[in-house]
Amino acid sequence: MLGAYFDFIRIRFLTMLAYRVNYYSGILIYTLNIGVNYFTWKAIYGGGESLGGFTSAQMTTYVAVSWMARAFYFNNLDREISTDIRDGSIAIQFIRPYNYVLVKMMQGLGEGLFRFLMLMIPGMIVAILLFPVQLPTEPAAWAGFLVMLFFSFLISSQINVITGLSAFFVENNEGVMRMKRVIVDLFSGLIVPISLFPGWLSSVLNVLPFQAITYLPGSVFTGRVQGVGIWNVLGIQVFWFLVLLIPIVWLYHAARKRLFVQGG
Amino acid sequence: MYHLGLLLEYLKNYMKTRLTYRADFWVEVISDLLFQATNFIFIMVIFMHTESLGGWNQNEVVFVYGFFMVPFGVFSCFVNMWNFSERYIVKGEMDRVLTRPAHNLFQILLENVDPPSLIGSFIGLIIMAISGANLGLPFEWWTIPALLVLTLSAVAIYTGIYTALTSLSFYSDAPTGILPLMYNIQNYGRYPVTIYNRAIQVLLTWIIPFAFVGIYPAALFLQRDEMRGMAILTPVVGAVFLAIGLFSWNYGVRRYKGAGS
Numbered sequence: 290m291l292g293a294y295f296d297f298i299r300i301r302f303l304t305m306l307a308y309r310v311n312y313y314s315g316i317l318i319y320t321l322n323i324g325v326n327y328f329t330w331k332a333i334y335g336g337g338e339s340l341g342g343f344t345s346a347q348m349t350t351y352v353a354v355s356w357m358a359r360a361f362y363f364n365n366l367d368r369e370i371s372t373d374i375r376d377g378s379i380a381i382q383f384i385r386p387y388n389y390v391l392v393k394m395m396q397g398l399g400e401g402l403f404r405f406l407m408l409m410i411p412g413m414i415v416a417i418l419l420f421p422v423q424l425p426t427e428p429a430a431w432a433g434f435l436v437m438l439f440f441s442f443l444i445s446s447q448i449n450v451i452t453g454l455s456a457f458f459v460e461n462n463e464g465v466m467r468m469k470r471v472i473v474d475l476f477s478g479l480i481v482p483i484s485l486f487p488g489w490l491s492s493v494l495n496v497l498p499f500q501a502i503t504y505l506p507g508s509v510f511t512g513r514v515q516g517v518g519i520w521n522v523l524g525i526q527v528f529w530f531l532v533l534l535i536p537i538v539w540l541y542h543a544a545r546k547r548l549f550v551q552g553g
Numbered sequence: 554m555y556h557l558g559l560l561l562e563y564l565k566n567y568m569k570t571r572l573t574y575r576a577d578f579w580v581e582v583i584s585d586l587l588f589q590a591t592n593f594i595f596i597m598v599i600f601m602h603t604e605s606l607g608g609w610n611q612n613e614v615v616f617v618y619g620f621f622m623v624p625f626g627v628f629s630c631f632v633n634m635w636n637f638s639e640r641y642i643v644k645g646e647m648d649r650v651l652t653r654p655a656h657n658l659f660q661i662l663l664e665n666v667d668p669p670s671l672i673g674s675f676i677g678l679i680i681m682a683i684s685g686a687n688l689g690l691p692f693e694w695w696t697i698p699a700l701l702v703l704t705l706s707a708v709a710i711y712t713g714i715y716t717a718l719t720s721l722s723f724y725s726d727a728p729t730g731i732l733p734l735m736y737n738i739q740n741y742g743r744y745p746v747t748i749y750n751r752a753i754q755v756l757l758t759w760i761i762p763f764a765f766v767g768i769y770p771a772a773l774f775l776q777r778d779e780m781r782g783m784a785i786l787t788p789v790v791g792a793v794f795l796a797i798g799l800f801s802w803n804y805g806v807r808r809y810k811g812a813g814s
Binding site for chain 1: 576578579580581582583584585587588591594595598599601602603606607731735737738741744745748749750753756
């Protein structure tokens with residue numbers, strides 16, 4: 290049974306391979322994004338030394354690592370699920386002997402692995418060559434980062450699944466999906482590290498799951514958070530992974546009772 | 554006249570479809586505004602930590618952002634080719650469009666009009682008015698005409714770039730990931746381009762000229778003399794890129810053979 294789920298990873302990986310040209314342009318444009326952010330932050334720093342606990346060098350690394358992490362964890366599971374719901378093909382998927390959400394997560398993982406190998410790693414190499422990025426040297430930091438990156442993927446995909454399943458209740462969830470994308474990019478700390486937000490806003494963001502996607506792993510990897518703090522970060526990620534399972538299970542069960550197909 | 558009539562018919566149609574999903578309509582309007590708000594929050598956060606960005610103060614950067622929103626709203630309303638490849642090439646709707654008398658690109662744009670985007674343009678005008686008042690900018694006789702011309706030129710630039718990129722789907726049947734990523738890059742045209750290094754400046758000015766949809770034209774109203782020449786060049790850049798876009802589109806349509814089945 291488990292083997293069937295692994296096949297979903299493999300098949301998605303191979304499907305992505307058919308469209309790999311996209312990813313060559315992706316490397317270029319992610320690098321450009323890093324570049325523009327880098328120059329914006331450089332202008333903000335001016336002659337200054339430190340901003341929100343980040344030195345100028347750490348900020349460069351943070352920007353590069355955050356964008357490259359996004360290259361890995363980003364996927365369109367929300368859109369895939371809402372398309373399945375709207376064209377009715379979800380009805381077939383529900384009667385098959387597997388768990389629909391788990392299959393989607395596996396497909397997301399297949400896409401993630403592809404993005405990791407074809408987009409994140411080459412992009413990271415280009416970014417290191419172009420910008421003064423300082424990566425840690427200890428293997429422990431790398432191992433820790435990879436684990437955190439995996440949780441970034443899980444949490445981001447869980448939020449996508451929740452957004453996608455919302456199509457059961459609002460029928461057309463185009464707006465919800467757009468809102469989700471905006472919120473995740475801003476509140477995860479991809480555009481502005483959370484410690485730079487005004488105090489009240491960052492304390493709100495500290496109790497939301499989005500920081501676990503980009504900000505916390507990025508802080509660890511830039512060396513801003515060290516020692517025991519690393520375990521805290523991992524703990525927060527595991528916590529949100531478990532908490533987000535609750536709405537998914539609930540939505541999934543509620544959805545099976547509510548299913549009505551629009552046309553198709 | 555014929556085209557204007559078509560536009561009205563399509564807008565009526567649009568209202569009918571949208572009212573089917575009323576809740577989503579409002580979520581979409583709010584998410585648009587939220588997207589604008591995130592950029593605004595970014596500017597606010599930057600200026601919490603610094604006095605000036607490449608020699609531009611907060612009110613100036615906010616003003617540039619206000620201007621940036623105006624053409625962007627108009628563009629998003631009338632030119633929306635987001636799902637072109639999936640909808641028209643892969644699903645074959647292009648064949649339907651091609652059998653009708655009106656120009657194919659015009660029909661496709663009409664089928665995807667998105668009037669709520671214009672709300673962003675109005676908010677942009679309000680932001681320009683507020684930050685312009687804070688800066689004590691004079692209101693000249695040419696302010697309104699210049700705003701119109703520069704807005705249309707900026708819309709032409711957007712249209713040209715996105716039409717050219719969308720027409721790539723006539724050559725390759727794989728959906729290209731370029732469009733969503735380009736959306737990220739266009740935002741950088743609204744910051745003072747002088748903060749970037751030479752390569753990015755050249756890129757944003759001459760290759761994908763997003764500096765001409767934000768910072769350069771806005772500099773005219775801000776009386777930034779160093780960019781006045783560029784601001785005046787905006788209509789020319791608009792015409793050139795619109796021509797490139799239309800040319801590659803028409804060329805692509807001629808090569809189009811349908812997706813089979």
